[in-house]
Amino acid sequence: MVAVRDIIITGLLLGGVFALVSVGLSLEYGVARVLNVAHGEFIMLGAFLTFWLFSSVNLNPLVSILVSGVFIFVIGWFLHSTLFRRLMDSSPSLEVFEGQSMLASFGLLYVVQNIARLIWGSQTHQVLFLSRTVTGAQIPLNRLVSLGVVIVIGGAFYFFLARTRMGKAIRASAQDPTTAGLMGVNIHTVLAICFGLGLAMAGIAGTLISTVYAIQTNMGLQYTVIAMIVVVLGGLGSISGAMIGGVILGIVSQLVTYFQPTMTFIAYYAIFIVLLLVRPKGIMGK
Amino acid sequence: MLEVNGINAGYGRIQVLWDMSVNVGEGEFVALVGANGAGKTTLLKTISGVMRPTSGSITFLGKRIEHANPNQIVNMGLSHIPESRRLFTDMSIRENLEMGAYPGRSWKIRRATMKWVFGLFPRLEERAGQLARTLSGGEQQMLAMGRGLMSRPKLVMVDEPSNGLAPLVVTEVFQILKSLHNEGITILLVEQNVRQTLAVADRAYVIENGHLALEGACRMLAASDHVRKAYLGL
Ligand SMILES: Nc1ncnc2c1ncn2[C@@H]1O[C@H](COP(=O)(O)OP(=O)(O)OP(=O)(O)O)[C@@H](O)[C@H]1O
Ligand SMILES: [Mg+2]
Numbered sequence: 001m002v003a004v005r006d007i008i009i010t011g012l013l014l015g016g017v018f019a020l021v022s023v024g025l026s027l028e029y030g031v032a033r034v035l036n037v038a039h040g041e042f043i044m045l046g047a048f049l050t051f052w053l054f055s056s057v058n059l060n061p062l063v064s065i066l067v068s069g070v071f072i073f074v075i076g077w078f079l080h081s082t083l084f085r086r087l088m089d090s091s092p093s094l095e096v097f098e099g100q101s102m103l104a105s106f107g108l109l110y111v112v113q114n115i116a117r118l119i120w121g122s123q124t125h126q127v128l129f130l131s132r133t134v135t136g137a138q139i140p141l142n143r144l145v146s147l148g149v150v151i152v153i154g155g156a157f158y159f160f161l162a163r164t165r166m167g168k169a170i171r172a173s174a175q176d177p178t179t180a181g182l183m184g185v186n187i188h189t190v191l192a193i194c195f196g197l198g199l200a201m202a203g204i205a206g207t208l209i210s211t212v213y214a215i216q217t218n219m220g221l222q223y224t225v226i227a228m229i230v231v232v233l234g235g236l237g238s239i240s241g242a243m244i245g246g247v248i249l250g251i252v253s254q255l256v257t258y259f260q261p262t263m264t265f266i267a268y269y270a271i272f273i274v275l276l277l278v279r280p281k282g283i284m285g286k
Numbered sequence: 287m288l289e290v291n292g293i294n295a296g297y298g299r300i301q302v303l304w305d306m307s308v309n310v311g312e313g314e315f316v317a318l319v320g321a322n323g324a325g326k327t328t329l330l331k332t333i334s335g336v337m338r339p340t341s342g343s344i345t346f347l348g349k350r351i352e353h354a355n356p357n358q359i360v361n362m363g364l365s366h367i368p369e370s371r372r373l374f375t376d377m378s379i380r381e382n383l384e385m386g387a388y389p390g391r392s393w394k395i396r397r398a399t400m401k402w403v404f405g406l407f408p409r410l411e412e413r414a415g416q417l418a419r420t421l422s423g424g425e426q427q428m429l430a431m432g433r434g435l436m437s438r439p440k441l442v443m444v445d446e447p448s449n450g451l452a453p454l455v456v457t458e459v460f461q462i463l464k465s466l467h468n469e470g471i472t473i474l475l476v477e478q479n480v481r482q483t484l485a486v487a488d489r490a491y492v493i494e495n496g497h498l499a500l501e502g503a504c505r506m507l508a509a510s511d512h513v514r515k516a517y518l519g520l
Contacts, residue, residue, distance in 0.1 A: 092298070165384075165388070165393060168377070168381055168384060168385060169385070169388060171374070171376070171377060172374045172377065172385050175374050175375065175376060175377075176372055176374065178336060178356075178372075179368060179372040179374070180374075180385070181335075181336070181355070181356040181357055182334060182336070182356050182360060182365075182366050182368060182372075183360065183385045183386055183388045183433070183437075184356075184357045184360040184361055184388040184389035184392075184437060185357055185385075185388055186355070186357045187357070
């Protein structure tokens with residue numbers, strides 16, 4: 001029973017983190033059309049910012065969420081307003097842009113990863129935060145806190161999309177950017193905000209990951225792969241699909257890890273293939 | 287109000303519009319007619335900033351807009367209701383209308399504007415919470431028109447609103463256009479339904495293969511031999 005409870009709580013946490021990472025990629029790819037191969041590098045950046053602030057000025061990782069969220073949002077917004085916007089304006093079609101922006105994001109991957117390696121080296125680091133367990137349970141407090149944070153952020157983002165003017169403009173632009181422009185939406189601003197938000201979610205996920213797992217400067221790519229699986233699983237461009245897909249993959253990953261840790265990635269691909277056979281357009285795809 | 291002057295435009299290397307000039311005066315109801323592929327939609331897209339002309343000028347309310355972005359143009363009071371509706375199908379009817387009121391000025395008064403739009407299209411109010419994709423073809427066209435009015439435009443360009451609708455609904459669409467015109471809104475209408483169009487509009491332009499073929503008061507055009515043969519089947 002205790003094992004089952006642990007699997008569920010850790011699975012939900014991991015699922016929440018995967019959902020955050022995947023919703024981020026979904027904003028970058030589904031809306032802004034940048035298949036950002038460097039997505040995971042911003043998870044790494046969020047994790048190391050947290051580690052650095054924690055080990056140098058003893059900043060509480062919960063505060064770091066704000067720091068990495070805002071800082072990485074600005075990076076994303078800036079990257080889109082300069083690099084990706086320019087690529088978009090010079091591409092004759094969306095297909096050409098998708099190809100070029102993916103190549104550009106490969107470059108980004110190497111730049112971010114190498115800068116991080118110069119600063120923090122390639123050894124493993126850890127943020128020891130709330131690692132004591134709650135009385136009477138085996139669950140470390142940091143996992144419960146992270147799970148709470150993921151739920152709050154997910155809820156806040158849902159509210160933002162469903163209720164605010166900018167949130168509606170994002171949903172409209174995801175469906176039909178040209179028509180959103182005819183409604184008065186400045187499409188370049190919306191795409192830059194989406195790209196910034198996507199990276200910020202990766203950064204926040206990185207902060208949460210750093211409080212639970214050991215971190216390394218080469219940790220990013222595995223999360224990029226997971227996010228890509230989830231985004232396809234959820235249905236390309238579907239933000240709610242990415243959320244659901246992330247939670248499912250997180251729980252499955254914990255189940256498999258509990259019984260057979262070496263099989264985790266194989267299990268991801270198995271789910272991926274089976275779901276694509278059953279629902280080729282993804283969970284929420286149309 | 288709107289002056290299009292010697293526009294050339296196209297897609298990549300293919301030129302579609304040749305030296306096109308169109309004028310719409312304040313309070314006018316002007317129509318653009320022409321066969322499939324004549325370039326009517328391309329002209330509207332060039333005016334609303336979705337496409338850039340390769341040469342020529344476009345002036346709206348005294349300001350040059352041929353290099354402006356669509357969002358700037360709708361902010362100035364020129365609304366483009368696109369061909370085949372282009373609704374946000376995964377959003378509710380209310381949210382589609384809200385998107386139409388996106389420009390800052392109209393966003394503040396969106397509730398009052400929505401009341402006015404619901405007055406024009408009562409069926410939209412009954413279904414306000416439904417997703418746009420669950421509407422019938424006629425209702426979808428009403429929503430597209432309502433959405434295009436939410437920015438409180440001075441001039442609306444409507445691209446083939448009667449396309450694919452049953453005759454009764456087509457008549458309804460034309461009646462609504464007429465009542466909008468009576469409310470003082472300037473209209474530039476693209477239509478294939480030439481007979482009904484010439485009956486409601488003041489003036490019309492006939493476009494053939496990207497060139498301006500004829501222009502004049504609707505009454506005169508309806509009497510011309512060329513229009514009668516080519517567009518009215520008489
Ligand atoms: N996106 C596009 N890319 C390339 N060519 C296009 C594109 N859209 C339209 N065209 C071409 O431009 C010409 C004019 O098209 P346009 O849509 O403006 O005609 P239209 O008068 O609106 O026709 P319809 O009454 O069928 O809507 C056509 O020859 C069409 O094939
Ligand atoms: Mg057309």
